[in-house]
Amino acid sequence: MPSSLSESRESQPRASAPHDRPVQLLDPSGRRVPHAPYDDYVADVSGDQLASLYEDLVIVRRLDVEATALQRQGELGLWPPLLGQEAAQVGSARVLRPDDFVFSSYRENAVAYCRGVKLTEMLNVWRGTALSGWNPYEVGMATPAIVIGTQALHAMGYAVGAKLDGEDSVAVAYFGDGATTQGDVNEAMVFAASFRAPVIFFCQNNQWAISEPVTLQAQRPIADRAPGFGIPSVRVDGNDVLAVMAVMRRAVEQAREGGGPTFIEAITYRMGPHTTSDDPSRYVDPLEREEWAGRDPLARVEAHLREAGGLDDALAASIARRADEAAAEFRAGCTEQVDPPPLTMFDHVYAEPHRGVDEQRRQFGEYLESFEEGVN
Amino acid sequence: MAEMTLAKALNASLRRSLAHDDRVLIMGEDIGTLGGVFRVTDGLKAEFGGDRVMDMPLAESGILGMAVGLAFKGFRPVVEIQFDGFIYPAFDQIVTQVAKLHYRTRGNVRMPITIRVPFGGGIGAVEHHSESPEAYFAHTAGLRVVTCSTPQDAHTLLQQAIWCDDPVLFFEPKRRYWTKGEVDEDALDRDDVLPMGSARVVVPGSDVTLVTYGPLVATAIDAAAAAAAGSGGGDADTVSIEVIDLRSLAPVDVDTVVASVAKTGRLVIAHEAQRTGGIGADLAAELTDRCFYHLEAAPQRVTGFDIPYPASRHEEHFLPDLDRILDAVDRTMGRRPALYAGAVL
Numbered sequence: 006m007p008s009s010l011s012e013s014r015e016s017q018p019r020a021s022a023p024h025d026r027p028v029q030l031l032d033p034s035g036r037r038v039p040h041a042p043y044d045d046y047v048a049d050v051s052g053d054q055l056a057s058l059y060e061d062l063v064i065v066r067r068l069d070v071e072a073t074a075l076q077r078q079g080e081l082g083l084w085p086p087l088l089g090q091e092a093a094q095v096g097s098a099r100v101l102r103p104d105d106f107v108f109s110s111y112r113e114n115a116v117a118y119c120r121g122v123k124l125t126e127m128l129n130v131w132r133g134t135a136l137s138g139w140n141p142y143e144v145g146m147a148t149p150a151i152v153i154g155t156q157a158l159h160a161m162g163y164a165v166g167a168k169l170d171g172e173d174s175v176a177v178a179y180f181g182d183g184a185t186t187q188g189d190v191n192e193a194m195v196f197a198a199s200f201r202a203p204v205i206f207f208c209q210n211n212q213w214a215i216s217e218p219v220t221l222q223a224q225r226p227i228a229d230r231a232p233g234f235g236i237p238s239v240r241v242d243g244n245d246v247l248a249v250m251a252v253m254r255r256a257v258e259q260a261r262e263g264g265g266p267t268f269i270e271a272i273t274y275r276m277g278p279h280t281t282s283d284d285p286s287r288y289v290d291p292l293e294r295e296e297w298a299g300r301d302p303l304a305r306v307e308a309h310l311r312e313a314g315g316l317d318d319a320l321a322a323s324i325a326r327r328a329d330e331a332a333a334e335f336r337a338g339c340t341e342q343v344d345p346p347p348l349t350m351f352d353h354v355y356a357e358p359h360r361g362v363d364e365q366r367r368q369f370g371e372y373l374e375s376f377e378e379g380v381n
Numbered sequence: 382m383a384e385m386t387l388a389k390a391l392n393a394s395l396r397r398s399l400a401h402d403d404r405v406l407i408m409g410e411d412i413g414t415l416g417g418v419f420r421v422t423d424g425l426k427a428e429f430g431g432d433r434v435m436d437m438p439l440a441e442s443g444i445l446g447m448a449v450g451l452a453f454k455g456f457r458p459v460v461e462i463q464f465d466g467f468i469y470p471a472f473d474q475i476v477t478q479v480a481k482l483h484y485r486t487r488g489n490v491r492m493p494i495t496i497r498v499p500f501g502g503g504i505g506a507v508e509h510h511s512e513s514p515e516a517y518f519a520h521t522a523g524l525r526v527v528t529c530s531t532p533q534d535a536h537t538l539l540q541q542a543i544w545c546d547d548p549v550l551f552f553e554p555k556r557r558y559w560t561k562g563e564v565d566e567d568a569l570d571r572d573d574v575l576p577m578g579s580a581r582v583v584v585p586g587s588d589v590t591l592v593t594y595g596p597l598v599a600t601a602i603d604a605a606a607a608a609a610a611g612s613g614g615g616d617a618d619t620v621s622i623e624v625i626d627l628r629s630l631a632p633v634d635v636d637t638v639v640a641s642v643a644k645t646g647r648l649v650i651a652h653e654a655q656r657t658g659g660i661g662a663d664l665a666a667e668l669t670d671r672c673f674y675h676l677e678a679a680p681q682r683v684t685g686f687d688i689p690y691p692a693s694r695h696e697e698h699f700l701p702d703l704d705r706i707l708d709a710v711d712r713t714m715g716r717r718p719a720l721y722a723g724a725v726l
Binding site: 108162164189195352357 | 406443473478483486490525
């Protein structure tokens with residue numbers, strides 16, 4: 006028997022038995038495996054479409070690697086790599102329509118890419134030139150939430166609004182396994198069920214919340230919680246882009262038809278650090294990481310496409326070239342960003358004039374001017 | 382013009398706002414079928430339906446987070462927090478999201494959310510039902526903080542708060558809910574209506590400026606009347622107090638207070654909230670800065686003590702009353718010794 010609280014917590018099993026077999030349509034070797042009823046949801050995803058998804062996966066990984074390099078070179082203050090989570094993000098985001106709305110955390114840069122966010126606009130936050138990069142209304146995606154889990158409520162509220170407006174658009178909340186402990190995520194599920202809101206709770210269970218394994222957050226599969234709120238849930242192999250797309254299509258279809266929310270647990274793995282400031286060697290078992298490396302989300306699609314004749318060396322080379330071009334554009338958009346003029350920090354605190362902020366801006370402007378040549 | 386209670390004026394104001402703009406939604410606990418525990422939303426659900434006046438599951442953070450999502454979608458949510466002491470679960474959403482989203486998104490996303498909070502003590506309530514948390518929100522950039530003290534202001538200011546494109550904390554003096562007054566329901570259509578951010582000179586005077594807001598405005602008016610009457614010692618015994626109702630706590634209409642203090646040379650600030658880090662501390666610093674050479678005495682604060690809101694049988698001693706206000710007035714007039722006379726060696 007463990008003698009202390011900490012021992013009892015550390016001796017917990019690393020992985021719980023799944024409540025059912027996670028949906029998988031492409032196994033790690035690239036073999037197509039059936040899983041009713043989800044096969045029907047991607048029956049139309051042909052070789053070309055799968056190749057297009059593969060290109061997305063390659064590009065978002067290339068961009069992610071480039072951003073990590075930019076951080077190491079001092080061009081970015083911080084970067085949260087999504088390495089390993091490409092399929093979960095691309096497979097879900099590619100299901101959405103332009104009039105749907107995404108509320109994400111800071112790691113969903115592949116989702117942002119799929120929503121059409123300009124490459125350079127992904128970097129302002131991490132370079133420190135602005136607190137956000139894009140206009141949410143232009144791409145149907147809120148700027149990332151840094152406070153863990155807060156955005157689940159916003160997605161639920163937006164979805165209720167869409168329903169009030171009589172639209173069939175949906176809202177999606179992206180968050181991680183750590184966030185599922187937050188009150189806001191749980192409250193969002195209570196409210197979503199209460200209002201039968203067209204919202205998808207998309208949890209990327211990447212097994213880690215910085216250094217804390219998912220077993221600190223959950224003693225049972227996270228997806229098991231949702232039915233207690235009255236929300237159907239599904240577990241999916243988050244490294245299988247086809248399976249993710251299938252479960253997302255089903256959830257979105259149900260939401261559009263008035264069926265209310267769905268909770269999706271995409272089981273994946275954070276192959277990199279939490280952020281570039283983190284050192285996973287202090288807590289990750291290298292064998293565990295190696296095991297997950299064998300379930301790589303890109304390798305299985307590539308193997309499947311090559312087997313089916315949907316990808317040859319020439320196409321692979323052209324995809325790699327496009328990824329390099331995107332990375333070059335990404336880099337240029339980063340290094341070309343200049344620091345904002347000081348007084349712009351006073352912009353947009355309020356939508357309407359504010360005597361306090363307006364006065365402080367004026368006074369600080371005069372203060373700065375007093376140091377200019379010719380003054381004093 | 383019609384005579385109505387402050388609570389009824391708020392109700393009429395909400396009704397007008399709902400009728401004026403179908404993007405306005407009312408959200409809160411028990412605000413629909415029941416009409417709110419103070420009946421401020423009475424009848425609104427019946428009139429506008431459950432899609433406009435929505436009873437919420439019991440989670441304040443959830444309610445505010447939902448309001449954020451609705452604001453993203455272009456709605457104008459008006460949230461009721463049932464009691465002051467219940468706002469803290471929503472503090473995170475208010476401070477990290479509601480206050481900052483417009484700034485974070487560089488003006489692309491607006492948060493025209495009004496958060497109504499019955500506040501203050503004096504009703505003999507149990508714990509968490511008598512607090513004055515306004516300073517937390519006044520300290521938070523991105524929020525506006527407004528209070529009302531009369532039925533007319535309740536009616537006018539709440540509509541102004543709802544039309545404002547910034548988030549507004551709207552603090553309602555719960556012990557004055559049943560105060561009656563004349564209300565011109567078309568006041569907003571008049572040219573002379575003051576903007577939401579303006580303070581109001583309630584009682585003109587020349588010796589001491591007494592600044593307060595919300596529930597203590599009525600107390601301040603009584604204090605001014607008592608001081609004007611004196612204690613029977615003739616004219617030399619009377620004090621002419623100018624009472625200012627701040628109305629807006631963030632931003633504060635400093636100019637109106639400066640104009641008054643420049644005239645009187647004396648400043649007393651009263652609020653129910655605890656003293657440290659309060660609205661009065663900040664105002665005393667601002668006025669000392671701006672009116673230093675006009676001041677005849679150190680600004681005085683009359684506030685709740687720096688203790689948790691006490692049990693109701695203690696509250697008459699905790700809450701600033703007429704005597705404590707006049708005591709501070711007398712100290713600025715040199716009629717009683719300064720609190721800290723001789724403290725500096």
